[in-house]
Amino acid sequence: MWLDRYSAVCQECPDLVAVYEAPDSRIALLLRQTLVPLPVEFASLRRATRSAARAASSKLRAAGFRGGFMVLQWQPLATVAAVMRDWPCRYAADAARRAQLAAVAERYAADERYLANQAQSRRRAAPRPVGSLPPFATAAELHGLQSWYDAMAPSWLGIEPLLRRGLVLKAHRWVAEHILIPAADGRTAPFEIRETITRLGFALIEMIPPDDRAVWSVWVGLVVGDLERAMRRPSADWNQAWARWLLLIAYSVPIPRERPAPTWPVRLTSLVGVDPYHI
Structure with a gap:
């Protein structure tokens, strides 16, 4: 008492x-x-x-x-x-x-429940893998990836402005749902996963207010272009460093400073020269 x-x-x-x-x-x-x-x-x-x-x-x-x-x-x-x-x-x-602390705990607990439910649903839906699992899909590697992502929470939550934070977190969820979970389950062929990348661009554009799309559409193009480049790696090289690279792409693309002429989709890359295995 x-x-x-x-x-x-x-x-x-x-x-x-x-x-x-x-x-x-x-x-x-x-x-x-x-x-x-x-x-x-x-x-x-x-x-x-x-x-x-x-x-x-x-x-x-x-x-x-x-x-x-x-x-x-x-x-x-x-x-x-x-x-x-x-x-x-x-x-x-x-x-x-x-x-503040309650909100952080609830959000991460909800994310863990969602990912666990998604993985369980996919296991029930498809009885057999289509091929060998990528290196990041082992239990130890997945635990390491989750621990790294949790440890990066202050960085994710500190992104400014708020629009960029929302876009980055949306990209993270999309990468988890459409790339990492299907790849870890082994029930979706790598070429099928690669074909989904362009859908991310449309999902991000929908989040941007109409008046800001002329500027932020180029940011979206950079993110999509970098993800397409990352996905061209052979699935045998999809290890934990590669998975971290995917999640860091949107975080690494700088804020657009000018109102450029082109709009998404464009094929630009912002991480040229970056070694994804030394993140």
Whole structure:
């Protein structure tokens, strides 16, 4: 049972954003730190969260709390989303930061559920693979790709302006649905996957306000052109570095600065000379 004296000691912990209580009286500590750190931040984040969690748990123990603890920054995002959604919040110090972290956890949990459902549906729909799986489709490589994408979340969510962010995230979802999932399932031939690329251009153009299409259509053309070039690699070379390359293409294309004459589709490439295996 949560007591008022527990809330009082929580106020002495500046890195503690919220506390959630489970039906079995365990509590989950939501700290101020990010839920999706960059790889270079892992060590410093671990130290910071360990220090903040130790301070909060020590104060709660001193106040008489005898239940178990969970630190949400150390849990899978699906677990974080479920805790913040289903467990009662017993202490809240920063509503804005709490809402930010909840939104991140829910979005990534929803993406994971969607991709898992898509993969399961495709497995039910097609009984046999059409050929050997590409290198990135092994369990270890897929886990590595997912971890990398999650770690890049601050970069994806920091894209400006908002239109470019929306286009990049739309491109990511399209690449996942139309390239990575079919390739990983092994039930769609590589040539069929390659033939779908031009559809991405139309999907992106539909997102752009009519007054901005003259400028942003060239950006769309650059993205589509680079994806077409990436897809020309033999399927035997479709490894994790290649999959990361696909997801970085839209992110790497710069913001259009002038109002050019041509509109999409155009065949331009923005990553000429970039080695996709040293991303």
